Structure formats: structure tokens, C-alpha cells
Ligand code: B12
């Protein structure tokens with residue numbers, strides 16, 4: 001069945017389906033066109049702008065501040081650190097204008113391992129000369145790479161590596177505390193069975209230094225780890241794996257059953273590398289942060305990201321693409337540096353304030369940019385008027 | 394989107410469950426409209442009731458206006474978001490990445506750069522990540538120079554273009570050669586708005602409104618353009634590359650998007666543009682500047698740029714940019730997965746290995762590309778783990794001996810008939826399934842390395 005249409009009907013049809021333009025169409029005959037009056041009116045006085053003011057509100061739902069947690073104790077507080085760092089305290093998403101950030105930057109801890117470990121080439125070149133000595137390694141990251149803190153990983157205790165004893169490992173903790181005066185994170189080997197014992201001993205030898213003990217998690221004897229942190233005056237890392245409810249539950253247990261005080265908990269909800277689960281990690285951290293700000297007292301703690309696992313991403317370490325169809329991947333030195341920093345940027349905006357990182361350049365870049373967002377770096381002003389022609393490249 | 398529950402949407406539908414939209418019921422269709430996986434035009438019956446249709450269309454329109462640029466295959470959609478946080482639904486229309494060329498470039502260099510931008514690709518979970526647009530920047534020499542540059546660019550590439558100049562005569566010259574390709578005009582300002590608005594109307598192209606760090610005048614421009622009948626608008630509040638100015642830029646992006654989505658301020662609910670390219674105004678040292686630019690790109694891709702103007706086309710910058718975009722814009726509601734089944738890689742024979750992995754798209758394609766590039770002929774079984782990767786699926790018990798058996802049974806893969814060795818290879822991270830799998834399937838089970846990129850080396854040692 002065919003049907004003839006009038007122009008008015010055609011226009012109505014087009015309106016219905018939001019067609020904006022017709023291509024390759026010709027009409028024959030006379031055409032009458034109706035023009036919207038408001039457009040006509042304005043056309044006449046189109047030599048004037050309609051002055052308007054922009055306004056937007058703040059978010060009322062953000063009622064609750066993130067807990068402030070201090071890591072490291074100076075002599076005045078019974079420790080020997082040259083300075084302490086404080087994270088948390090914010091009442092809005094990171095760098096938002098809704099409320100001033102109390103501690104307006106993210107803190108970077110650079111990783112130090114207690115024995116030589118396989119590292120991506122672009123990272124290894126920075127540490128090759130100090131890998132045999134954890135205290136030299138620690139000194140180097142502080143004096144040359146300006147780490148705010150160090151994260152000491154006692155991986156030698158792993159039964160599959162050296163199976164070093166808890167007391168051997170705690171000797172390294174003492175050496176490192178001697179070598180540098182920044183606050184430190186003490187991390188086990190990730191072996192659920194052995195870590196509690198290792199961390200307990202490490203907590204004991206570092207009594208009063210207010211270290212961050214990593215970690216209590218649902219799969220290890222977290223009660224024992226928590227008890228050690230409490231007894232020797234440390235802060236505890238509450239680590240779960242990409243699951244908001246698991247994080248809530250562990251935090252609750254640490255507070256209620258283990259008596260950890262609220263100003264001594266940092267969370268690690270697990271973060272993943274750019275391209276390898278960062279999408280999940282970003283949203284998980286963001287949801288946790290929003291829950292905390294809107295009043296969930298089991299989730300309003302500062303958050304740590306192990307951004308150094310960006311080095312697991314093959315885009316960070318491989319020399320070139322394994323696929324011939326891919327465009328050139330360029331130099332891995334540059335690629336890896338950006339990979340770790342970009343992973344960090346995303347998580348810094350999601351709600352992490354404490355970072356474990358490995359590449360000195362990545363750490364610098366993350367710190368520089370977040371400091372600007374936090375308002376603590378005032379560079380020279382850039383003039384953008386006529387930037388299109390002023391930009392000489 | 395003003396309606397966000399299927400029940401609210403249902404009220405507007407014909408309620409006759411005819412099934413012509415491909416859904417069994419109108420209610421089911423309603424929930425597809427809410428999650429934006431179907432379009433309102435898919436209900437033929439509703440199309441006949443113009444009034445209701447228009448009402449519903451208005452209520453379902455995204456909070457941030459969606460506009461298009463370019464034509465053909467590489468046409469792009471810009472904007473169209475409905476939420477402030479991706480977990481609340483998903484972000485729509487990945488940030489459009491535009492890279493610049495300029496009109497004083499030598500022809501050879503120009504063509505080379507345009508080709509690099511147009512042809513860049515990176516394989517990622519089953520598809521290629523690509524760049525979207527070429528921004529032709531006037532250096533102010535002459536309109537004629539600009540025009541011939543635009544002409545050359547559109548001759549060499551099918552990517553949409555953005556015409557960049559504050560001088561309306563230059564923009565007009567560009568439009569004369571490419572208006573039919575629906576370019577984006579950059580930019581109207583408080584000084585040139587009269588002429589640029591005329592161009593936008595005359596040529597029917599989207600236009601960027603630029604105001605240096607001042608949201609009042611940006612809104613003034615938006616309101617005025619809207620009254621002129623121009624709605625294909627993009628807002629550029631100015632991207633300052635460093636210091637306290639960067640902080641205010643970041644805040645401006647959040648203010649604009651919050652006004653559009655949370656407060657439904659329609660006058661300002663347009664897509665936003667960021668210009669990390671301004672990093673090159675403060676420094677010309679390529680490496681650190683490319684880092685700064687890529688850093689700004691990450692930040693504004695996360696908060697909330699719908700289109701972005703960039704300069705460096707060094708691979709390290711490009712890779713991080715396309716990955717960050719993918720990260721923010723993958724749909725958090727559905728894990729990306731491939732169909733489970735037994736796939737042939739290369740030309741497997743009876744002596745070729747049989748390898749198992751998960752059906753999480755990232756895992757599957759990673760393993761597949763390692764096998765193909767290592768030139769290993771084999772069978773690769775993608776086990777139905779609900780789209781979860783190997784390690785997480787072993788922990789979450791979606792990757793089990795029973796599931797593996799099911800995959801081979803469903804594919805009708807008989808080890809006795811298809812192989813001479815009756816052997817299967819498990820991922821290193823699934824080692825703990827070995828015993829179970831031997832029992833359940835009655836075959837020999839080998840444990841492969843942890844990372845699939847080690848398979849070729851491992852095969853040399855462990856496979857006859
Ligand atoms: C993203 C992620 C998730 C996402 C999963 C997204 C998805 N679609 O898969 C979500 C948030 C859902 C998730 C949930 C959980 N996760 Co998770 N998750 C990750 C994370 C961050 C990245 C995993 C990933 O995508 N890797 C990339 C892919 C490509 O790796 P893959 O599939 O393993 O493939 C590689 C290898 O296995 C190998 N390979 C693959 N196939 C084959 C085949 C052969 C023959 C060979 C030789 C090799 C090989 O090569 C591949 C490339 O390297 C890791 C931590 C990390 N940074 O690695 C934790 C991790 C895997 N998760 C973990 C856990 C425990 C869980 C949960 C159980 C947590 C919980 N308490 O709820 C749940 C389980 C959920 C479920 N199964 O339903 C643990 C696993 C610990 C363990 N070994 O037991 C990890 C390691 C975190 C940790 N450090 O503890 N997780």
C-alpha cells in the first residue's frame with residue numbers, strides 16, 4: 001500500500017524520530033515554511049548576549065569526615081621519626097571544592113624489599129646498586145627519590161623464598177628504622193599462615209614508632225596481627241579483595257572484636273593496574289569513599305593503593321607488543337612510568353590517599369599533579385587567550 | 394534521564410505485551426529503556442501515539458545532551474551521560490580523543506602525522522582501541538593556508554575534524570571545504586560569538602564555546618546560543634595545565650557536570666571539552682611535557698571530559714590515554730566475556746596441546762594472543778566462569794573441574810578421538826584443580842606456567 005504525504009506530514013514524521021537533517025532530498029513545488037517566533041525575535045537583536053550567572057550547590061549528603069590517621073612517631077611522641085604523616089580528614093571526594101582538604105595531598109611510600117627480587121627493567125635500573133641491602137635501599141629512596149615513607153616488604157620470610165625466621169626479618173626492620181627517619185610501612189610476605197608471627201615480631205622491635213602494619217585480612221589470623229599493632233602502638237592495614245561488604249565486615253571486626261581504635265585503621269580494598277582490573281578497583285574505592293562520606297562509620301577510613309602492581313601489566317614492562325597488528329608501543333621506559341602514575345591518578349581521584357609505588361618518576365609525577373589539585377603548588381599563571389595561535393610546537 | 398525506574402516508564406508504554414520490540418513484555422522493555430540498552434523507537438506501537446512518544450522521549454533523554462560529529466564509519470557521539478559516578482549506571486560515549494595538526498606543517502610531515510593518528514590501533518579484549526578526531530589548528534598565518542590544510546587532512550583521513558581558530562574568517566574558510574563532513578567548530582568566545590554563531594547556523598555544525606576559566610560567561614554564551622536555535626554545543630571552560638589554575642579547572646569540570654546532572658540545569662547540560670594540549674604552552678621539552686599532558690588527560694577523562702584535545706602522539710602517551718578511556722567507559726554492569734567453548738588456534742592436529750582458560754574477555758584474548766604470536770597450534774577451551782578471570786574464578790569457585798568438563802562435553806570434544814595424548818593443560822594459577830580434574834575427566838592434567846606469555850617457553854621444555 002502506498003500513500004502520498006504532504007510536506008507538513010513529512011515534517012511531523014521527521015520530528016517524531018528526531019531527524020535533524022535530510023541528505024540528497026529534493027522537493028518540487030511551492031513550500032511554505034513556519035519559523036519559530038522566538039528564533040525570529042532573537043535574530044533581530046542577536047547583537048547582544050543574554051548575560052547569565054552560573055551557580056551550583058555543594059553536596060549535602062557528605063556529612064561524615066574520613067578518619068584522620070597519623071603514621072610515624074617523632075621523639076615528642078615517643079618515636080624516632082623525623083616527621084609523621086597524616087592522611088584522611090576530608091569531608092568530600094578528593095580535591096572537590098565542597099570542603100577544604102585537611103591534608104591536601106597524597107602520600108607516597110616507595111617499596112623496599114628485604115632481599116633481591118625480580119623487577120621490571122625500568123624499575124630495576126633505579127635500585128640495582130642497593131638491592132642487596134635493605135637499609136641502603138631505604139636510604140636511596142628517601143634521599144634521592146624523596147619518598148614520604150617507605151614500604152618494607154619482608155618477603156624473605158616466605159617459605160617458598162628464603163623462609164627466613166621472624167626474628168631474622170625483624171633485624172631488617174631495626175636496620176631500616178636506623179637508616180632512615182621517615183615513617184614506615186611493614187609488610188609481610190603475603191603468606192597467610194606465617195605473616196601474623198612475622199608481623200608480631202616486627203611490631204615488637206619497632207614499638208612506639210607508629211608504623212603501618214600490613215596487613216590484617218580475612219584469610220590470616222587478623223586477631224593476632226591486630227593485637228600486636230595495639231600492644232606496640234602501631235597503625236593497622238585492613239586488607240580485603242575488591243569487595244565492599246568484605247571490607248566493611250573486616251573493619252567492624254577489627255574495631256569491635258579486636259579493639260583497634262578508629263584513628264589507627266587504614267584500608268586496602270585491593271587496587272589493580274590500568275587495563276587489568278582498574279575499572280573494578282576504581283569503582284570499588286569510589287563506592288567505599290562515598291559510603292564513608294555519607295555516614296557509613298565502618299568505611300570512613302583513609303585508603304591505601306598498591307599502585308606498584310601496575311608493573312604486572314604487560315604494557316608497562318614488555319619491550320614491544322606481542323601482536324604485529326598493534327601500532328608501535330614505543331619505549332618501555334616511558335610507557336611503564338606513565339602506567340604506574342596513571343594507575344595512581346585514577347585511584348587518587350577515587351579516594352586513595354596513601355600509595356605504594358616503585359618507579360621514582362611515577363611517584364614524582366603523581367605527587368606533583370595531586371599537589372596542584374590540592375592547591376599547594378602555585379606555578380606561574382598561564383594565559384589561555386589566543387592559545388590556538390600562541391602554541392608553538 | 395528523569396525516569397529511572399521501569400515502573401515509571403511502563404506507565405507510558407502500550408501495555409499490550411505484543412513482543413515486537415524483541416522483549417517478551419512491555420515491562421521488560423521498560424527496564425531496557427532505563428538501562429539504555431534499547432531505544433524508544435523500538436516500540437512500533439508507541440510510535441503511533443505521537444504525544445506519549447514525545448513525552449517519554451523527553452523524560453528519557455540523557456541529562457547531558459548528546460551530539461554527533463563527523464559522518465560515516467568514524468562518526469562520533471559526544472556527551473549523553475546520566476550519572477556522576479560510573480557505578481550508578483555506566484558512562485556513555487567514551488571521551489572523544491582529538492589530536493592536533495597545524496597549518497604551517499610541511500605537507501609530507503602533515504600527511505605522515507594524519508596517517509599516524511588515523512591508523513593508530515591497540516588490541517584490547519577482542520577489539521582495537523583507536524583515536525577519534527583530528528584537530529586542525531590555525532597558526533594565524535592566513536585563512537587560505539588553513540583552508541588548504543583542512544582540505545589535505547580530509548583528503549587523507551576519514552576521521553572527523555575539529556576546526557580550531559578564534560578568527561571567524563579562518564573558520565569559514567575551513568568550513569567551505571569540509572562542512573559536509575560535519576566538523577566541530579572551535580571556538581566561539583565573547584568576542585567572536587556573533588560571526589561564529591552565524592557559521593554554526595549556516596553550516597549546521599556543532600560548536601565549542603570557550604571561556605577562559607569563567608563559568609558565568611560560559612553560561613552566558615550557552616544561553617545565548619540556545620536562544621539562537623543552536624543546541625549542538627560543547628563547553629570548554631579552559632584547561633590550565635598547572636598550579637592553582639589547574640585546581641580551578643578541575644573544580645570547573647565538576648561544577649559543570651554536577652549542575653547538569655544533579656541539579657538538572659538544562660541551560661548548561663552540554664558535553665564538556667578538555668584541552669590537555671595546553672601543557673605545551675609551558676614547556677617544550679618533549680618527554681616531561683608528554684607526561685604532564687598524559688597526566689592531565691587521565692584526570693579529565695575520569696572527571697568528566699566528553700571530548701579532549703591533545704598533542705603528543707608518542708606511543709606511551711597514546712597507550713595510557715586509550716586505556717584510561719576504556720577503564721572509565723566499560724560498562725560496570727556486565728563483565729566482558731567471550732562465549733565458552735573449545736576454539737582452534739592455528740591448525741591443531743591430534744598431537745597438539747589442549748589448553749584451558751576462563752571466559753573473561755581480558756583473559757581469553759590475552760591467552761589467545763600469546764598462543765597465536767608464539768605460533769602454537771592448539772585447542773583453547775574457554776570455560777564458563779561467568780566472565781571472571783582465572784585467578785579470581787579459582788578463588789570464587791567458578792573455575793572448577795566440573796565446569797571444565799561441562800565445557801568439553803557441550804562442545805562435543807572427545808579427547809580419545811581428537812587427541813593422541815589424552816592430556817589437558819591448566820593455567821598455573823589453577824594448579825589446585827589438578828587432582829579433581831584427573832578424577833572427573835579421567836585424563837592427564839599438566840600445570841602450565843603462571844603467566845600465559847610463558848607458555849611458548851614452557852612448551853619447548855614440557856611438550857614433546
Ligand atoms: C579484577 C579482579 C577481580 C574482579 C574480577 C573481574 C573479572 N571479570 O575477572 C572482581 C572484583 C569481580 C574480583 C572478585 C574477586 N576476587 Co579478584 N582480583 C582482581 C584482580 C585485581 C585482577 C585480576 C585480573 O583481571 N587479572 C588479569 C587476568 C588476565 O588474569 P588471569 O585471568 O589470571 O589470566 C592470566 C593467568 O592466569 C594466565 N593464564 C590464563 N589462562 C591460562 C592458561 C594457561 C594454560 C596458562 C599456562 C596460563 C594462563 O595468563 C593470564 C595473563 O597473565 C586480582 C589482583 C591482581 N592485581 O592480579 C584480584 C584477585 C585475582 N582476586 C582475588 C580474590 C580472592 C577475589 C574474590 C574471591 C574476593 C572476594 N573475597 O570476594 C572475588 C571472587 C569473585 C568471583 N570469582 O566471583 C585474589 C585471588 C587470590 C588467590 N590466588 O586465591 C586476587 C589475586 C587478589 C589478591 N591479591 O588477593 N576480582
Ligand code: SF4
Pocket residue numbers: 406407408409410411412413414415416417418419420422435436437438439
Ligand atoms: S513493542 Fe511496545 S507494546 Fe509491544 S511489547 Fe514491546 S513495548 Fe510493549
